[in-house]
Amino acid sequence: MQTLLLWMFYISTFYAFIPALVSRLFGFRVFRRGKSEQEYALTFDDGPDPVYTPQLLDLLKRFDAKATFFVVGIHAEKHPELLKRMHDEGHLIGIHNYVHKSNWLMRPVTVRRQIARTEAVIRRVTGEGTTFYRPPWGIVNFFDIxxxxxxxxxxxxxxxxxxxxxxxxxxxxERMLKKLRGGEVMLLHDCGTTLGADAGAPQNMLIALEKLLVVAQERKLRSVRVDTLFCRESASRPATTETSSTSWFKRTLVFGWLLYERLFHVLFRLRPVRKEDTIFYYKRSIYHGPNVNMENGRWLEKGDAVVELHFDNKMLFQLGTTAKSMVHLAIQLIRIVKRQLPDLAYRIADDPKMNGIKAVYAVSMINRGPEKLGFQIRELPKGLFRIASTLYLKLLFSVIHPSGPEQLNEKRDKMVPKMIVMPIDTLFGRFWLGDSYPTDQGQSKTDPIQETVRASQAADTRSSS
Incomplete structure (x- = not known):
């Protein structure tokens, strides 16, 4: 049950909640506002509607205002004449899915089909495609961004x-006039048939919009298409701004990520290998993967007790900001892991709850080099676990490394998460330092690993009999 809850937590967090958070709060990979002082953008969702969209187009034409319509494909297919009129009168047409359904509730392939089907309708009617997209309710998932x-x-x-x-x-x-200023991207609706909307609500929108357009003319403000505002924003951005903005954004994103990680550690009771500057956290867990043939003819099987390792993302970020490449990051990481594996051995031997541990286990995209420390590298089996691990680790790497997204694109075939596993007796054999070891109480014990290894071997004997 705990494993199921863990993976539900993983998937919901990294598929939905984090992408929605960073896009809404920080504008990550989305356009929310322009830089123009005299231009703003009117955007309309959920249409076209046979009653209200014609009235809206008449109103915009009267004030010579341009707008952006994010159309629902099924509505556009029913009313191609309205789609054609939008295009002919100089408005921008964007995609709002084929049906008005949240991207959180659809698989990535389903979202892509929704977008492609809507674009096909737009292209068939107007002769042109579109590159602008607004997900329903503004909710994005991991694949969207x-x-x-x-x-x-x-x-x-x-x-x-x-x-x-x-x-x-x-x-x-009154609400709209308070927000009337240059650079603003206003969200309005020209259809009232969407779930949660009132059928007659667009009539109020049309009345309010007319008042706004009158005031905008008086203030010399001009309504433009989103692509116009987007181009103005790109052209006005100084060359040096991008680096500083990215740096600020990344620091903010990492701060939020580390808060999430702290919550994760509490929920799943992860413990640090060291009290300070730890490279990984650990916990006792039950292995649920495929059988793994470890060295000396021993097998790791489903149901065996393992020590599950999780890298400390704060230290990974610190290493990533100075690493020149993926290889450089891996080298630094392996050196630190090598220094802290003796601490892990001490922790396991000192904890009676760790008796019967068969192996140390982790999943990582940095999987070149751990074999020199005694780890064995194995492919992850296809399935939900592999998909979730890939999503999580790619998103993590894009955050912790300065050129993370570029590295992921250039080395897509190599950036694959894999299982790394080490038999418990290999850990003790390689990284046990001396005949005695310190405990948290300051005492000393001799021959500490015998009970742990003996219990592990007994479990191995039972599984093979």
Whole structure:
């Protein structure tokens, strides 16, 4: 049960929650706001609608305002004449999935099909494709931000609850006018049939929008398409800003990541190998993978007790910021691991709960070199565990290393998580220092590993009989 909860925690966190958090709070790989002082962007989701979209297009035409429509494919397919009118009148058309369904609730391949199907509708009607995409409710998953395939994900800097009729046109107009300024990306809706929306709500939006357009004209503010605002923002960014911005963003992201890691350690009772500057945390666990033929003809089998290792991400980030390459990072990491494996041996031998441990076990993308320390490298079996491990470790590496995303793209075939495993007697045989060892109480014990190894061998004998 604990293992199931662990992997549910892994998958939900790294597939959904973290990508949504970093995109919303930090604008990671999404466009939320422009830099222009005199231009803003009106964006409309969920349409086209046969009742409200024509009225909206009339209103925009009257004020010579350009907008961006993120259309739902199934609606666009039913009303191609509205799609064509948007295009002919100079508005930008983006994708809002084929059906209005959260990306959290769909597999990556399903999301890709939704996008492709909607783009096919747009291309068939207008003769042009689109690179702009807004996921329903602005909720992204890991694949949305890690592999956008050239698409620009557009969120927003202000929204007003215009999908609810209870707000009323007057209150809605007041909310919109408070946000009327250059660079703003406003989220509105020209369809009221989406789950949670009120059917007549777009009528209030049209009334409020007319008031906003009047005031915008008075202030010399111009409504433009998102791609126009995006180009202005890119052109105005100084060459030196990107590095400092990325550095600030990465520090903030790492801070959030380490808070999450601390919570993870508490929830799953991970302990540090050292009290200070530890390279990994550990816990006793039950092995659930395929049988592994270890050295000396011994096998690691499902149900065996293992010590599960987790690298300390704070130290990994510190190493990654100075590492010149993946190889350099791996070399530094292996050297530190080598120095701390004796500490791990002490911890295991000193803890009665560790009796019967058969092997030390971990999953890592840095899997070249550990064999020199006595670890054996094994492929992860295909399945949910491998998929979740790959997602987690690739996202982690893209954060901890300055050129992480580039490394992942260039060495996609080599950046594969693998199982590393070491028999417990190999750990003691290689890394036990001296005949006695210190305990946390300051006492000394002699011949400490016999009971642990004996219990491990007894378990091995039982499994082979």
């Amino acid at each position: 890690s592999n956008s395939n050239g698409r620009r994900i557009v969120l927003w800097s202000s929204m007003f609850g215009d999908w609810k009729a209870s707000i009323g046109a007057k209150q809605l107009a």
